[in-house]
Amino acid sequence: MKKYVRGLAIVGVLTLAVAACGSKPAENTAGGDANKDFKACMVSDSGGFDDKSFNQTSYEGFQAAVKAKGLTPVKAESKSDNDYPTNMTAMVAAKCNVIVAVGFKLEDATDKAAKANPSIKFAIVDSAPATPIENVKPLSFNTAQASFQAGYLAAGMSKSGKVGTFGGLKIPPVTIFMDGFAEGVRYYNKQKSKNVQVLGWDDAKQAGLFAGGFEDKAKGQNTAQNLITQGADIIFPVAGPSGLGGLQAAKASNGKVNAIWVDTDGCVSAAEYCSVLISSVKKGMDVAVQDAITSVVDNKFDNKQFIGTLENGGTSLAPFHEFDSKVPAELKTELDTIKADLIAGKITLESKAQPKAS
Structure with missing residues (x-):
């Protein structure tokens, strides 16, 4: 194991x-x-x-x-x-x-x-x-499952055609989110014949952007700004307190950049950033x-x-909160279908960071 x-x-x-x-x-x-x-x-x-x-x-x-x-x-x-x-x-x-x-x-x-x-x-x-x-x-x-939904959501909500993610450290509990996110974007592109780009993580090469830790909010903000400068208009930080810097960078964009949080519902745990949070990947710790x-x-x-898992509620996509009226009904329906397909095994994920029963 x-x-x-x-x-x-x-x-x-x-x-x-x-x-x-x-x-x-x-x-x-x-x-x-x-x-x-x-x-x-x-x-x-x-x-x-x-x-x-x-x-x-x-x-x-x-x-x-x-x-x-x-x-x-x-x-x-x-x-x-x-x-x-x-x-x-x-x-x-x-x-x-x-x-x-x-x-x-x-x-x-x-x-x-x-x-x-x-x-x-x-x-x-x-x-x-x-x-x-x-x-x-x-x-x-297995947060790759809900992160797959988050990637699909980000791709569907992006206006620039570029979304970005970064981690705190390159360790499995972090890269599993990034893997799922990238796979979700790729699935969106396949379903919609689009070409939304993922900046900050190449799941095939297992290479991307990291803040070097989980404690430094300023490093997280700088890392997120790097993605924004490259054109990303939705940020998916997987970096704990450092990731809050990513939310700060999104908030400073005055509506041009939004984000998706991880581990908990960001509109509850970090309510000051709810105005830029489309959703969150929840982890039932x-x-x-x-x-x-x-x-x-x-x-x-x-x-x-x-x-x-998605099936037992151990991971899930949080409510859209202030973005509820902005997420198209069709996209919401597609996310529900994706959840059902992941649970049924109709969609299989490639991430090697997924936990396997010992």
């Missing part, structure tokens, strides 16, 4: 200063006391819990589980990649019952901690061990994280890999 990696976020009402600073977890009870002795813990990646994207969505699922079950939460927000091993060690020292790691980049730290601590249950977003580990629940998402934690509390944990 190929491993999937990206930034992680662990948050809870129990506050844990970054372990790298040598601070002891501070504890607190919230969400009632039904299971106050049960510690649910989370570690974020360097994007932080308020990234309006990947970490934030995972954290919302964590908070929902804590509230619903009356758990004691513990969180560790990583400031850099160097914090992952120490934050994971701090979670183990805090005697957590379940530890959720948010992202591909926490893979090694999670695998090592899980093997060394078989009595603790773990869940990890966007990663699956090469060999299944008995106490690790992988949470994966919140529900998956909540379910994983709940399974441990209810003694129903298993290490079978969860894969979010």
Whole structure:
């Protein structure tokens, strides 16, 4: 099984200063006391819990589980990649019952901690061990499916005939979005006998534009502006907080450029940019994280890999919000048909980044 990696976020009402600073977890009870002795813990990646994207969505699922079950939460927000091993060690020292790691980049730290601590249950977003580990629940998402819809939507809404995408880092949980987007544009061209160009990513060569990380909004804005300068009028950033820079570049165009967000409904998580967001590719990390934690509390944990799809709601295209009246009815119908065809297997995707059941 190929491993999937990206930034992680662990948050809870129990506050844990970054372990790298040598601070002891501070504890607190919230969400009632039904299971106050049960510690649910989370570690974020360097994007932080308020990234309006990947970490934030995972954290919302964590908070929902804590509230619903009356758990004691513990969180560790990583400031850099160097914090992952120490934050994971701090979670183990805090005697957590379940530890959720948010992202591909926490893979090694999670695998090592899980093997060394078989009595603790773990869940990890966007990663699956090469060999299944008995106490690790992988949470994966085939976002290429909804991104295919997003590519088709972008191609159908573009006036310039050019759309663009860029990533934070060239890792599978990022390129899977870009692959699906490019394939969706290509499908539109085939169906409509058009020639809409995708700037920023060549899925055949697996080469394109990257901001070099997920934290630098200015780099994201500059990367997006590069695409806009080349003629792209719809931007698809897959870069967490750096991607917010792409939305800023679109907003600064005064209506000439729009965007499609990823991981969560951007009109909810980043409402200040809703005026330029045609839609978003949603990734159901919140529900998956909540379910994983709940399974441990209810003694129903298993290490079978969860894969979010269009069929089970693990990925989806968000509402059009302010663009609802601007997206043609015919295009909406075509997107619904594409969804049904993807679920039925009438449309197959080529992306090698798609997760496969272990």
